[in-house]
Amino acid sequence: MHVFYNRKGIGDCLIVPLKQGDRYQIDFNQYGHVTKIYDTESKEVLGYNIFREGSNMELEDGKHKLDEVMLAKINQILDRHGVPESLELDLSPKFVVGYVKTKEPHENADKLNVCQVDIGTETVQIVCGAPNVDAGQHVVVAKVGAIMPSGMEIKEANLRGVDSFGMICSQKELGLPNAPEEKGIYVLTGDLKAGETFDF
Template sequence: MLIASYNPDAMGDTLIVVLAQDQPGETHQQFGDIVAISDAQGKVVGYNFFNVSQILGALSDRGQVFLTDTQVDKLNAAITAAGAPGQLVADHDPKLVIGVVNELAAHPDSDHLHVGQIDVGWPETVQIVCGAPNVAAGQHVVVALPGAMMPTGQIIWPGALRGVDSYGMICAARELGVPGAPDRHGILVMPDDLAAGTPFDMDVAIKVVAAQA
């Protein structure tokens, strides 16, 4: 997993790279313009690259940055040159994808949550807890898998809701930042011809929201 973000107005010329969920007992070590963040076992879980334009050149992206293999190679060379631990591994797997709600059951400890078994194009379904009032079996929906960064900057991680494991989130149009999204609680239902595992397409979502308005 590799999640990168760049917000120069708030943090200057700094690239933030997240490799794993925050954990208690993390430590920070600075090696020149690179800070390595490690967990309690010493495994690197993230980096801060200060003055990153000196490594990658000027970055035009704001918010999440999808690093190319060449950019990852340059960052790894900088890590090695600075004597910092670890290396980055490029991650090009989409984290916002179409999911198909194969099964939906009532949550055992809630009167409004549901437990869904969602086909995201993998060999096995993933379990996601959802509280949207309009969720139903058979729907094609947008799933934020672990490692997805939402428009707000929130990163999606595996978790649990009222004691039931949940591997991601079924998204509403507002959560995806779709222009014209309705100001009401409910997930975005996508066209049935979009196969499970298809990467999320904002243009398609805009058309769906406009048609439902």
């Protein structure tokens, strides 16, 4: 997960995006320098905008990986400005190397396959429609909770009656430069281990 700071473009504001929301049902609460943005129906917190604190955190403009140290600093700021809850997040990597253990045809869809994928800590079931997916491959898996470069959040899904927990990604979906236009997942090569963080 990442946070964003752009002093030159928008001023001293640290943007902490947590979830996607419907722009027609968003509201916010102001707590000192902190704006909490939330969904008016579910009451889920979608993110925080933190003003006039980035310079104190000695942040440079750009995207910053949210780690335990930065999370602790953000929670100190939230507490100092009277935000009633702290930010509790799973900071484990959301894009990892997966190993496709098995591939079986989907019983209700000709172009879908049901894959059992080792992601290091567990084996998850992922429904995949890519024509080139196969058992024995190392692939890039976006775990549940991952935010794709497009802004789409990966959620648990049920595809034609089969549960799916994550997504096997193509180069295009990952926003990689010179990604091929033809459909197909990104098959990794080299000395790889299931569960390794995939940085891109």
